[in-house]
Amino acid sequence: MVSEKTPFGKVGTYLLFAGPTTFAFFTVVILPFLFGVYLTLTNWDGLSATYLFVGLKNYRMVFEDRAFWTSFGLTLKYVAYTVVLTNVIAFTLAYLLTSGIRGQNFLRAGFFVPNLIGGIVLGLIWRFVFSNVLVYVGKRFGWELFLRSWLAHPDKAFWALVIVSVWQSSGYMMVIYIAGLMGIPKDLVEAATIEGATGLQRLRYVILPLLTPFTTVCIFLSLQRGFIVYDLNKALTEGGPYKSTELVAMHVYEKAFLAQQYEIGQSEAFFLFAMIVGVTLAQVYLGKRLEVEQ
Amino acid sequence: MRKLAFFLIAALVFSAAISVTASAKVNITFLNSKGEIQAQLEEIAALYSEIAKDVTVEVIPCPVGQSPFEKVVSMYASGNAPTIAMVDAGDVKKFQDKALNLTGERWVQDAIPGSLDMATLEDGTVVGFPFAVEGYGLIYNKKVLDKALGKSFDPSSIRTRKDLQALFEELKNAGVAPLVISPLDWSLGAHFFAIAYAAQSPDPKQVDAFLKDLRAGKVDLQQNSVVHGLLDTFDVMRAYNIDKDDPLSGTYDRGSYLLGTGEVAMWFMGNWAWPQLSELDPEGEYGFLPVPISDNPDDYGNSQIPVGATKFLILDREQSSEAEQQAAKDFLNWLVYDAKGQDMLVNKLSIIPAFKNITLEPRDPLAKSILQYVRAGKTLQFVLDLPADHWRMVGAFMQKYLGNAISRDELLDEIENYWKNVK
Numbered sequence: 001m002v003s004e005k006t007p008f009g010k011v012g013t014y015l016l017f018a019g020p021t022t023f024a025f026f027t028v029v030i031l032p033f034l035f036g037v038y039l040t041l042t043n044w045d046g047l048s049a050t051y052l053f054v055g056l057k058n059y060r061m062v063f064e065d066r067a068f069w070t071s072f073g074l075t076l077k078y079v080a081y082t083v084v085l086t087n088v089i090a091f092t093l094a095y096l097l098t099s100g101i102r103g104q105n106f107l108r109a110g111f112f113v114p115n116l117i118g119g120i121v122l123g124l125i126w127r128f129v130f131s132n133v134l135v136y137v138g139k140r141f142g143w144e145l146f147l148r149s150w151l152a153h154p155d156k157a158f159w160a161l162v163i164v165s166v167w168q169s170s171g172y173m174m175v176i177y178i179a180g181l182m183g184i185p186k187d188l189v190e191a192a193t194i195e196g197a198t199g200l201q202r203l204r205y206v207i208l209p210l211l212t213p214f215t216t217v218c219i220f221l222s223l224q225r226g227f228i229v230y231d232l233n234k235a236l237t238e239g240g241p242y243k244s245t246e247l248v249a250m251h252v253y254e255k256a257f258l259a260q261q262y263e264i265g266q267s268e269a270f271f272l273f274a275m276i277v278g279v280t281l282a283q284v285y286l287g288k289r290l291e292v293e294q
Numbered sequence: 295m296r297k298l299a300f301f302l303i304a305a306l307v308f309s310a311a312i313s314v315t316a317s318a319k320v321n322i323t324f325l326n327s328k329g330e331i332q333a334q335l336e337e338i339a340a341l342y343s344e345i346a347k348d349v350t351v352e353v354i355p356c357p358v359g360q361s362p363f364e365k366v367v368s369m370y371a372s373g374n375a376p377t378i379a380m381v382d383a384g385d386v387k388k389f390q391d392k393a394l395n396l397t398g399e400r401w402v403q404d405a406i407p408g409s410l411d412m413a414t415l416e417d418g419t420v421v422g423f424p425f426a427v428e429g430y431g432l433i434y435n436k437k438v439l440d441k442a443l444g445k446s447f448d449p450s451s452i453r454t455r456k457d458l459q460a461l462f463e464e465l466k467n468a469g470v471a472p473l474v475i476s477p478l479d480w481s482l483g484a485h486f487f488a489i490a491y492a493a494q495s496p497d498p499k500q501v502d503a504f505l506k507d508l509r510a511g512k513v514d515l516q517q518n519s520v521v522h523g524l525l526d527t528f529d530v531m532r533a534y535n536i537d538k539d540d541p542l543s544g545t546y547d548r549g550s551y552l553l554g555t556g557e558v559a560m561w562f563m564g565n566w567a568w569p570q571l572s573e574l575d576p577e578g579e580y581g582f583l584p585v586p587i588s589d590n591p592d593d594y595g596n597s598q599i600p601v602g603a604t605k606f607l608i609l610d611r612e613q614s615s616e617a618e619q620q621a622a623k624d625f626l627n628w629l630v631y632d633a634k635g636q637d638m639l640v641n642k643l644s645i646i647p648a649f650k651n652i653t654l655e656p657r658d659p660l661a662k663s664i665l666q667y668v669r670a671g672k673t674l675q676f677v678l679d680l681p682a683d684h685w686r687m688v689g690a691f692m693q694k695y696l697g698n699a700i701s702r703d704e705l706l707d708e709i710e711n712y713w714k715n716v717k
Contacts, residue, residue, distance in 0.1 A: 046367050049391055131543050149543035152477075152697070240479075241542045241697060242690040257364040259683040260388075261717055 039266050046262035058267040067243075068268055071251040078158070078247060079226035082165045086222045087215070090170040094177030095203075108178065111171040119168075123235025126164045127151065130236075154244035157237050161245060164236060169225060173218045180214030181207070209292045216287030220280055227276045248272055320621045322614075324353045325369070325376035327362035328426070328605060330569045331643050338638045342625060345634070349621045356380075363388070363682065375613040377622045383412040383678035386422040386606045393421040394609035394619055401630045401649060408498075409603040409648040412678055422606035423626050424648035429582065429601035429664040429676065430485050430564030432473070433571075436579040438559045442468035452583050453591035455527050462534040465559050471536040473560035476549035477696055479689025484680065485600070486562065486585070487688050487709075490524045492674040493587055493595030501675055508713040515706040520595070523587035525695075525702055531562070532696060542697045550574070565660035568644050572658070581663040584672075595674060599667050602676025603648045681716045688712060 040058050044051035062068060093111055097104045114122065131149035138146025150156040184207060192206050208215075230249040233239065239246035239254075246254075252272060256265025326335050332355050339351035354376060356365045363385045369375050370392065381389065396402065397420045402410065405424060413422030439447040442465050452458055462472040475482075494504045507513045515521050536558050537544050547570070553561040554574030560583070561567075571580065586596045609622045628635040630649050639645050640654040646661050656662055667673055691708045694700045700708070 047370070047388060047391075131545075135540075135543075148540040152540055152542035154699075240690075240693070241477075242479075242693040242699070243686075254683070254686070257367070258361060258686060259681075259717065260363070 036266060037270055040263065040270050043263050045260060046256070054263075058263050059271070061261075061264045062267050062271055065255070065264065065268070067246075068248070068251055068255070071246050071248040072272075074158070074245070075227060075248040078162060078165075078229075079223060081162045082169075082226045083219060083222045085162065085166045086170045086173055087218055089166060090173035090218065091177050091215075093170065093174045094181055097174070098178055098181045108174070111174055113171065114168045115172040117168075119229075119231030120235045122164065122168060123232045126160070127236050130160050151237055152241050154241060157241060157245045161233065161236060161247075165226070165229065165232060168232070169222060173222065176214055176218050176221075177211070180211045184210050209290075212287065212291045216284060216291075219287065220284055223280055223283060224276060227272070227279075320349045320617050322349065322351055322377035322618050322621050322625065324351055325356060325362070325366060325379040326353050327356040327365070327380045327382070328566070329355065329358055330566060331645075334642050338642060341634075341638070342628065346621070346624065346628075349625070351625060361682075370613070373613060375610045377610055377614045377618050378607050378625070379610070380425060380605050380607055381422075383602070383604050383606055384680060384682065386413045386608060387415065389608050390415055390419075390421055392608075392610060392612045394611040394622075396420045396423065396609065396623075399423075399623065400627065404630065404649045404651045406603075406648045406650060412603065413606050413608075422608050424603035425605040425607050425645070426603065427601060427646040427648050427664070427668075428564055428566060428604045429599050429646075429667065429673070431562070431582040431584050431599040432560045433553060433563055433567065433580055433660065434560045434583055435553055435556055435558075435575075436581065438470060438556045439465075442470045442559065449581055449583055450597075453586065453596055454589045455523075455530060455586045456589050458527070458583075458586055459530050462530065466534065471552075471558045472534040473531060473562070474537060474544065474549050474552045474558045475531055475535045475541065475562055475696065476544050476546055477537075477542045477693055478546060479693060480685045481563065481689075482692035482696065483687070483689025484685035485564065486528070487524075487692055488677045488680065489585055489587070489595065489600060489674065490518075490521045491677045492600055493520050493524070493598075494518075496594050498675050501677065502679070505677075505679070508710070509716065511710070511714040513710070513713075515710055516703070520587055521706070523593075524585070525705075527586055528695075542693060553580075554578070565644075565646070565658070565664055568658045568660045571660075578659070580659045582660070582667065598672045598674045599664070600676040601664055601668055601673040602678055604676065604678060684712075684716075 041053060041055060042051045043054045043058075097108050097111075101107075117125075130151050134146040135149055137143065138148075150160045188206055188210070189202060192202050197205065228249050229247060230253065233245070233247045233250050237245045239250055248268075249272070252265050252268045254265075255268060256262045259265075324335070324339065326332055332353065335353045339353050343350040356362050362379070362381045366376070366379045366381060366389070369379075375392070379389075386393075397418070399420075401423070402420050406427070409424040409427065410420055410422075413424065414420050434447070434449070436447055452461060465472040491501055491505060494501055504513065532538065532541070535541060536552065549561050549563060550567055550570035551574065552558045553567075554571045556575075562585070565582075568580075571578065582599050584595070584597055584599045587593065588596060590596070607626065609619060611619065614622070629639050630636070630647070630652065636647075636652050636654055639647055640652065640656050644656065644658040644661060646656060646664060656665065688709055691700070691705055691712070694708075695702070695705045
């Protein structure tokens with residue numbers, strides 16, 4: 001139909017296949033993003049018909065917003081715990097479920113299911129579990145740990161968030177790890193066994209290095225998910241008790257729409273975007289360096 | 295080619311025909327931010343769509359947890375503004391660029407004095423319709439009180455903090471949990487602590503001046519006897535709270551459940567709680583007690599409860615057609631002047647209207663109780679002119695205080711600081 005040979009033909013082919021997607025991506029992602037960046041330099045409040053150009057003033061306000069930095073610190077803590085726990089658990093599950101135990105397909109499906117439930121629903125279910133079911137159990141058996149709702153205590157509410165996030169996303173990461181583990185050539189593992197490597201040595205020197213590309217992807221996904229989590233935060237703790245579990249995405253949202261300081265919220269959002277890009281790029285770069293050739 | 299042209303022309307004619315028939319019927323949208331009356335509003339919309347044959351009203355709910363301001367802003371941004379939007383009193387004036395001028399409407403003359411204050415611009419233009427008058431205080435379940443006290447409870451017997459404490463003690467001795475405090479930021483911040491602002495003075499101008507001084511950092515809350523008095527009462531309430539051991543775990547539903555089933559005698563809440571209470575206890579008798587702020591029965595605030603027009607309807611003038619605007623105006627007039635509309639407003643929605651011409655007596659006991667306070671002139675200002683995030687921030691400070699995470703000094707410091715830095 002169109003020739004691939006001429007430059008015009010190439011553009012034509014591209015437009016034919018990727019044109020609609022490019023157009024959609026450009027109009028609903030790139031343009032609003034650029035416009036959003038422009039808005040951080042103005043004092044638009046989200047509603048009024050006119051606004052002024054104010055330069056970098058909003059970014060100075062970001063640095064002066066103490067609550068933003070508290071939320072940011074809390075988010076870093078949250079990301080650190082969820083990334084480590086999610087990946088350790090996901091890898092362990094994947095390792096066990098590729099070792100040929102009975103009913104492993106059923107178990108794989110079971111661990112994956114939480115990921116199919118949306119964050120809001122999940123948050124509400126776990127809210128009920130933490131503040132009703134566990135309290136009931138605690139009272140029934142006199143377990144000190146569960147006597148009071150976890151969601152009413154700042155530290156425990158934070159751990160409730162971590163537990164639910166890990167529970168939700170480890171199944172997803174597990175699937176990726178399983179794919180990776182199944183792709184490892186059998187001959188390499190067998191060769192290591194014949195040469196006398198123990199199970200742990202095989203894991204440490206053969207399987208983990210070969211799995212690095214998958215680990216990089218899983219860590220990337222869990223990092224990125226952790227930084228932008230909002231739905232679970234909103235539904236499970238609502239930032240409470242007394243705003244002590246307000247993660248940064250929620251803070252940004254409330255700054256823009258609740259405190260009605262739209263321009264500052266928008267600047268904080270852009271700042272957050274820059275941080276996430278920085279962290280994830282660094283992580284992907286480091287991950288690539290760890291990869292080995294077979 | 296000719297076939298194609300024919301097809302295009304046919305399509306054009308067809309779509310024009312559709313738009314002609316559509317224009318005969320006016321669709322208006324109503325954004326509802328009172329979640330508890332969503333179902334009832336939908337019924338009313340259906341009823342009105344039958345009565346006014348060429349108008350259909352569609353009710354859009356504002357999701358729980360999203361402020362009406364956010365919702366309306368995002369609807370404007372998407373070019374899909376609701377014809378009628380129900381917004382919080384404090385947000386009305388923020389929409390003055392988009393809201394229709396309602397100064398000439400008939401109901402403006404019939405509105406209760408003061409009810410239009412939050413919707414009147416400096417030049418006297420009215421941009422909002424006062425939809426609901428609401429009030430709050432300590433709701434008591436009369437059946438429970440009568441049984442525990444062994445006599446008919448008289449609300450006017452409670453006029454000081456001491457009286458309230460004695461009542462709590464008596465209830466406790468009778469084996470009834472005295473009260474439940476729902477640890478909700480909006481309830482503690484926007485309602486409970488706001489009593490401290492309202493009770494500063496019976497003159498609304500003085501209250502405004504007090505809030506201005508707070509903003510300017512000129513108020514020392516430590517030296518304010520009203521603030522301390524209110525918090526002293528809060529300390530008494532904390533001590534008798536059924537959730538004393540785990541004060542921050544409660545929910546709104548738990549509060550209405552405990553009061554409606556008679557497990558507690560009182561609950562700090564407002565008349566919007568009636569739909570939930572009536573599901574549990576439709577025949578129950580309920581009423582309001584003021585939150586006392588001192589031991590002197592004559593002090594302002596000890597026998598008054600806060601009452602005010604909390605929700606306003608604004609009409610869109612930017613994205614709605616003339617016909618839609620007119621249909622929206624007609625709908626409001628129907629609510630205020632048509633017998634059926636009044637009945638719907640008062641009885642179906644359990645709303646206390648802000649209009650003098652509506653003389654229907656509400657059937658709901660909480661609304662009745664509020665009307666008694668209004669008619670006796672025993673009301674405090676329901677302070678609505680607070681910064682947009684006041685409920686969330688001051689609510690969080692009050693939660694900390696309720697959970698014993700901070701002392702009173704720290705609480706007052708945090709509140710002062712909040713006011714100094716607020717936008």
